[in-house]
Amino acid sequence: MRNEIKLKLYNTLTRQREVFEPLNPPRVSMYVCGITAYDEAHLGHARAAVVFDVLYRFLRYLGYEVLYIRNYTDIDDKIINRALKEGRPWHEIAEHYIREYQEEMAALKVLPPTHEPRATEHIPEMIALVERLIERGVAYVADGEVYFAVEKFPGYGKLSGRKLSDMIAGARVEVSEKKRHPLDFALWKASKPGEPSWDSPWGPGRPGWHLECSAMSMKYAGETLDIHGGGLDLIFPHHENEIAQSEAATGKPFVRYFVHNGLITVNGEKMAKSLGNYVSVKELLARYHPETIRLFLLTKHYRSPLDFTEKGIQDAEKALYGLYEALYFLQKVKPQREGGLSKAGKRLKSAFEKFALGMLQSLAEDLNTAEALAETFALISEINRFLPTARQASSEEAKLKEEILASLKEKVGALLGIGLEEPAQFIQKERQRKLKALGLKEEDIKRKIQAREEARQRKDFETADRIRESLARQGIALRDTPWETFWVVEK
Numbered sequence: 037m038r039n040e041i042k043l044k045l046y047n048t049l050t051r052q053r054e055v056f057e058p059l060n061p062p063r064v065s066m067y068v069c070g071i072t073a074y075d076e077a078h079l080g081h082a083r084a085a086v087v088f089d090v091l092y093r094f095l096r097y098l099g100y101e102v103l104y105i106r107n108y109t110d111i112d113d114k115i116i117n118r119a120l121k122e123g124r125p126w127h128e129i130a131e132h133y134i135r136e137y138q139e140e141m142a143a144l145k146v147l148p149p150t151h152e153p154r155a156t157e158h159i160p161e162m163i164a165l166v167e168r169l170i171e172r173g174v175a176y177v178a179d180g181e182v183y184f185a186v187e188k189f190p191g192y193g194k195l196s197g198r199k200l201s202d203m204i205a206g207a208r209v210e211v212s213e214k215k216r217h218p219l220d221f222a223l224w225k226a227s228k229p230g231e232p233s234w235d236s237p238w239g240p241g242r243p244g245w246h247l248e249c250s251a252m253s254m255k256y257a258g259e260t261l262d263i264h265g266g267g268l269d270l271i272f273p274h275h276e277n278e279i280a281q282s283e284a285a286t287g288k289p290f291v292r293y294f295v296h297n298g299l300i301t302v303n304g305e306k307m308a309k310s311l312g313n314y315v316s317v318k319e320l321l322a323r324y325h326p327e328t329i330r331l332f333l334l335t336k337h338y339r340s341p342l343d344f345t346e347k348g349i350q351d352a353e354k355a356l357y358g359l360y361e362a363l364y365f366l367q368k369v370k371p372q373r374e375g376g377l378s379k380a381g382k383r384l385k386s387a388f389e390k391f392a393l394g395m396l397q398s399l400a401e402d403l404n405t406a407e408a409l410a411e412t413f414a415l416i417s418e419i420n421r422f423l424p425t426a427r428q429a430s431s432e433e434a435k436l437k438e439e440i441l442a443s444l445k446e447k448v449g450a451l452l453g454i455g456l457e458e459p460a461q462f463i464q465k466e467r468q469r470k471l472k473a474l475g476l477k478e479e480d481i482k483r484k485i486q487a488r489e490e491a492r493q494r495k496d497f498e499t500a501d502r503i504r505e506s507l508a509r510q511g512i513a514l515r516d517t518p519w520e521t522f523w524v525v526e527k
């Protein structure tokens with residue numbers, strides 16, 4: 037265990053930043069609500085997946101053994117409606133979108149959780165939980181359906197900070213004659229003719245949405261979770277209902293730390309299909325490197341709203357290119373002489389020491405990835421200041437370079453999931469992708485760079501400048517470095 041670092045997390049239950057202490061260290065259980073598999077994933081889904089992926093990576097880095105569960109809701113009204121609309125079986129719809137989500141998350145370098153349970157594979161566990169709630173007198177059967185009686189659970193509202201009486205006034209509650217209280221929620225729904233159904237003691241039907249997370253988290257992680265995560269929009273009613281049905285059944289706290297990520301807006305507006313500003317993960321992956329998307333998602337603290345703009349993601353792309361460019365040249369630094377650190381080397385060393393500590397401290401402070409990235413790019417700027425002098429690097433500077441590369445790999449690579457590729461390969465692949473989009477050929481660019489080089493050697497700076505300007509108009513920027521004329525496709 038890396039005991040020197042104390043992780044603090046903002047707990048929605050207490051509305052405070054708290055030092056994280058799991059129930060049974062070094063084990064940590066973490067459950068994050070996954071997708072309802074009826075449509076393609078959008079940037080909001082990717083944000084939740086990437087935020088909790090970084091938390092998962094960081095917990096493991098701190099030495100915890102993490103049991104990470106993320107579910108799939110594979111039966112729901114939305115799935116049934118989509119199936120009816122497309123004339124396909126409901127389970128085919130669910131299977132299709134689960135597979136697509138898994139592929140996209142793998143592309144985004146999101147590590148697979150320990151378990152990815154599906155609701156329909158846990159019907160017996162859900163029925164058992166409902167029976168337990170009926171036995172305890174907190175749930176009632178009404179005409180083939182089962183409802184949770186919110187008035188029987190005194191803690192109802194503790195997560196969202198609302199009182200039962202206030203909630204009725206403000207909430208858009210589903211009116212049903214079967215319910216005893218307007219906020220009672222369905223644990224088991226009777227199925228309509230033609231709908232998928234499972235046998236139960238109350239007749240054929242299917243589980244209510246909230247139920248699966250309680251049943252599946254208890255099956256895989258026991259009755260108390262260390263961390264439960266999801267988007268802010270899940271606090272009420274979903275997580276409030278999960279707490280009610282879990283704690284009423286077990287009499288134990290359901291969750292120690294509730295962690296919620298903020299939502300995505302687009303150009304300052306709520307993202308919605310109906311508004312036409314919906315950003316799908318598929319579309320972004322077609323246009324940007326997966327690490328660009330990751331970097332963009334981590335530029336804001338996870339609890340803040342994150343506004344998607346083209347400029348925002350293009351800035352993330354530039355930053356990522358800058359990171360790989362610095363890594364690429366840093367790798368080229370070789371010892372040219374025996375000796376200690378030059379003035380530039382000393383600056384680099386102190387920047388590196390600041391980074392090594394600051395990066396981890398930022399993540400420990402409620403997973404402040406925005407700060408962690410700021411620490412990273414502060415080091416990148418110092419690397420760029422050092423590089424022009426690196427042709428005369430000393431043995432100690434070459435050693436420092438190795439330490440920096442290893443540390444970037446361990447912290448930025450392994451913790452943020454950024455900078456994981458071999459720099460030369462990354463640069464080559466991204467150049468090809470961008471050239472293709474612009475309809476340009478690499479040979480033509482290399483020929484022009486060669487011609488500029490020759491003009492410079494014969495001191496024909498006018499021609500050299502003209503070539504540089506003509507490349508700039510095509511979207512190609514040149515950088516003269518001690519090793520080569522480096523070029524970037526900036527468009």
Ligand SMILES: [Zn+2]
Nearest residue numbers: 069070249274
């Ligand atoms: Zn859930």
